[in-house]
Amino acid sequence: MIYQDLFYPAGVAVFGSVKPGKLAAVIINRLKEGNMPNVYAVNPKAQGMENVPGCDSVLKLKGQVQLAVIAAPAAIVKDILEECGQAGIKAAAIITSGFSEAGNVQGEQELLEIASRYGMRFVGPNCAGVVNTHSNLLATLETRPPKGNIAIISQSGAVGGILMSMAKAQKIGISKFVSFGNGLDLNMMEFLEWMKTDDETKVVAIYMEAVKNGRAFMKVLSELTEIKPVVIVKAGHSSAGQRAALSHTGSMAGVDAVFDAALGQCGAVRAESLEDLFDICRGFSALPEIKGERVLIVTNSGGPGVMTTDKSEEVRLSLPEPSQNMKETLGKFLPSFASIKNPVDLTVEGTGEQYRDALANALEEYDAAVALYIGTPYLKSAPIAEGIIQAGKSTGKPIAVSLSVGTDMNESLDRLEQEGIPAFISGERAVKVFAKMAQYYKCKKLGKTFEASSMPTVGTVLPNNLLEPDVKELLQKNNISVPPYSFVHTAEEAAQSGEELGWPVVIKVVSPQIIHKSDVGGVLLGIDSPNKAREAFKTLEKIAEGRDFRGAIMYHMLDLGREVIIGLTNDASFGPVVVFGLGGIYTEVLKDVVFKVAPVDEKTALTMIKSIKSYKLLEGIRGGKSIDMQFLAKTISELSYFPFKYTNIREMDLNPVFAYEDGVIAVDARIVTDNEA
């Protein structure tokens, strides 16, 4: 199995010059540094290195090598790969650059062709290699990280290098590391897939810049987050520029909002920076599940307690005070000058026992705790650390710490880490981590909101340039309410239809050659009698003269409801995306919209409605009544399924939709199919 060969090879062949400073020499040194036993240098002169035999052909190593690490010049990589194939090697890491990233696409395709011929799989080219701390595999140019349970998958070699260097400096335990460079063969998808069954990995950290097939990515990501947390840094959210989301309302939000929605729908956690990425991973790596958002802070000084409180509120954790009972319990063993609120402030006199007892008792009422300890350079922090460790053991709940200043600080931090209590630079960082962890576990409990994993290949194809009556019919057929209407073909029909719909009515021209009806005077409002209806029809007929006139569509004029917009757009990575927002300036000026990768069920649609800033307007303010949320959610959900029933929808908007106390009506709609301009 490729995964086995790639991450647990019994022998590794390194291709390329082993002269000092050359890549192959560096990699061999790394492999030896990592204590890999069977390493071979393969190069034309059969030059070896200290303890590493040289060999002029990998064919001579048949059976002894499972992984080829290629750092030879680009021109000869294909020959090496061919020979590896002949030698029965199934896995390779191609470090060598000079392929598609430098315009050499053909050279890259040749590699793919050779590999597929031999059933080989490879990482790269132009990659930073692979690491498995659990099998002594350090087939990379990068720093050797400590052993642990965090896997790193990086789309950028440089960022991978930074992460490995940070891991070493901050003593962050890594299980696997892979940076797949051009990702020509093995890439994000395969590694995510493998992470599902990798028992040495408890949490997966990802740095990525682009998503090729968003839906396939979402599928495997969703499956993986069911099993273990995945934390992602996505760069490039500004560089690609912003683009229109609901086409005709202008640039409302960038594609980054779609990526963000996709991650949320998959239950993955997004980190803002590499520092955040490691902070969050360390939380998941060390701590048990956090079951809610109630957090206790125990501190020995005010300032850091206050800053942690501020940040907790910002990240929406809850910091309730201990119950009256608990306050009494704590009061029994805490000194009178301690402040028993939240934070619990033990003051500068706080002892290890007090930290232990305050945490161990109060945690009964909380989901997690942050212990802050600010010492002075002449006092030992070890007793505090021990107190916290004991509390952690007795409660089994997540505790994070931030300790500052002290002669023995490093020893204390090491002790805490050993006992599964992560230390962060500040209390603020700790609560930020708790918030992300709580988000992951909450999402896992509620179940994923993303289901449909791929686009349908069969479905109905809609005709181009659908006429207004066609669109209305289509909506009705798909359980989206439209205003009562009639499609009339004569002045007499118009007069009669008005009687049925109830005066006053609106009457609009229907012609495939008239798209912007208002611009040509093709929309007549306030028609309130049979005679006016007849006249109106004739006016429209005249307007359409010389064009393909199909008749007129008539509506009873509706009471104004709360105006909302529901749209569908097509994301380059993720395909159909459903967008919701309040109409007019809320969408246009305030950009108060929410995205989800389509389709969404009614439950998810309801969370969309609730997540916009202007939600209160829908709930009703100043004694106004709430609009029909359930009906609105149903309408959003119904629309989100359109691209899965009709395969050629590029964009679609319901705008405006009138939301009432009872019911929701799509007043106007617009569909653009794939072939339309």
Added chain:
Amino acid sequence: MIYQDLFYPAGVAVFGSVKPGKLAAVIINRLKEGNMPNVYAVNPKAQGMENVPGCDSVLKLKGQVQLAVIAAPAAIVKDILEECGQAGIKAAAIITSGFSEAGNVQGEQELLEIASRYGMRFVGPNCAGVVNTHSNLLATLETRPPKGNIAIISQSGAVGGILMSMAKAQKIGISKFVSFGNGLDLNMMEFLEWMKTDDETKVVAIYMEAVKNGRAFMKVLSELTEIKPVVIVKAGHSSAGQRAALSHTGSMAGVDAVFDAALGQCGAVRAESLEDLFDICRGFSALPEIKGERVLIVTNSGGPGVMTTDKSEEVRLSLPEPSQNMKETLGKFLPSFASIKNPVDLTVEGTGEQYRDALANALEEYDAAVALYIGTPYLKSAPIAEGIIQAGKSTGKPIAVSLSVGTDMNESLDRLEQEGIPAFISGERAVKVFAKMAQYYKCKKLGKTFEASSMPTVGTVLPNNLLEPDVKELLQKNNISVPPYSFVHTAEEAAQSGEELGWPVVIKVVSPQIIHKSDVGGVLLGIDSPNKAREAFKTLEKIAEGRDFRGAIMYHMLDLGREVIIGLTNDASFGPVVVFGLGGIYTEVLKDVVFKVAPVDEKTALTMIKSIKSYKLLEGIRGGKSIDMQFLAKTISELSYFPFKYTNIREMDLNPVFAYEDGVIAVDARIVTDNEA
């Protein structure tokens, strides 16, 4: 002079037990560690320490000691202070705790009394002491920081301790440090004042939790930022809870927004966390002025470049591409595979010379640059560092770096720091610093927006419960437009007045006993004839029966304008604050309001208008015309001066104000004076 005695004493007396582990002993060790020559231990037994003579009374040291550091038990501090007074000592740092922070207010007042009797000034009690790296003064329990040009003033001893420990660990050069504990005597104000003339300090870092006299604080802060940058972390922005800003529209924003506005008006820079605080201070400390917001990124790898680009956009820096000419210039010496955009990506092959040449040339078109270099563990970064240093020297513009990974990384970072090029953990951090620096220098160039420093002691006192016609008159007198109105006292006057105002009119009851006019039916709309006016007047008379009926106020019904709110509120720290926002849901639901400490001139009022999110609505969307910004700014400014003319205004709102294409009218107003409920 106290400042001299406090920060540059020739001799220091330390009071308290010198037994190992006792505070006085720790402080004496710190002082000796800092190489302070004349240190004396003063305690009843005249116990000294190694190289530090003991003495049983400070009177014996008369003339040899300028600073007393007191770490003796609280009960005897007053006696020590008395003796210091007798010995002619003018400055003291009282480390001892157990005063007001523990409820001992009286003990604290005694200290103040003694000090004032002898013309002494002191820091503390309950403080972490003072440090001056430029005079070998380390009169503190905290870590010894490196010498430099950043002064730290901390309202929290614990946070001071964290900062000192961070300074040591991150090699951040400190000039002065003071943590003033209870701040009974010397506190924020005095230290800010002193910082103005402290030539050893280039930038002032502040940690604070509360502001006592906001206006005095603003005055000295404004003066200080004229001279040097001040960077502030303010904690406690959530804990105090949120409170109503415009009273009747509910809780729109917390006092933190006022603090934020105050800092902005004073030209100070706010940092989000202690890490940010030091990052920003290091920028100011090391770099020359940044003259604009155009930033160049030079990198050797994509990922970190992209993340830095993302962050730049977030912090609103501008990242234009080099001009065509510049691209050609750069193209001459950069390799063909380098990407000459912004970021300039030299790729993994980037050399020190290329960094130097790219930076030195392109910086002509930019205000600052970030150089990113991500190496590998086996490559030296020294040549890159040298290239960047040379570019810095030749351009004289600010350059920051982020270097990662490399055998000689620490040496390179030290070299860069020596040459005034600060290194940050990431490019994101570097651009965040640039953004804050640019904000400071921009604000300094534009001039402060805060002028009036203190509240007037004389001024007109408004009567309580002003009637609507009184309020309208008051507004008119102060150049705020109101709708044409008349105050009528008979039915006949009402009929006649309607003719003059023009039908239709609104007519409202006027009575000091009817506050909520609408609730009792005291507002009649759409009156469109003399007869109806007479009837209306009689109706109002009837409604007011048994109450103090003063007549009726009449308005011609106005066309609707764009609805805005302008308010005045009283902040506990900063006094009168002016608030602006769009009416209705923009203020209530979307909390889209802006605060400034009053008064504001028209220029500042204009920046307020432009800073709300819904500004575009005022500018006009979909072809609508802009409202009269200048008139609106004038109205905001006029209102902001009310508390400086009328001394008993507690709250005042103009709500709604109708803003038109030409002009702005305050339709309704409400004033609450200090004595009203």
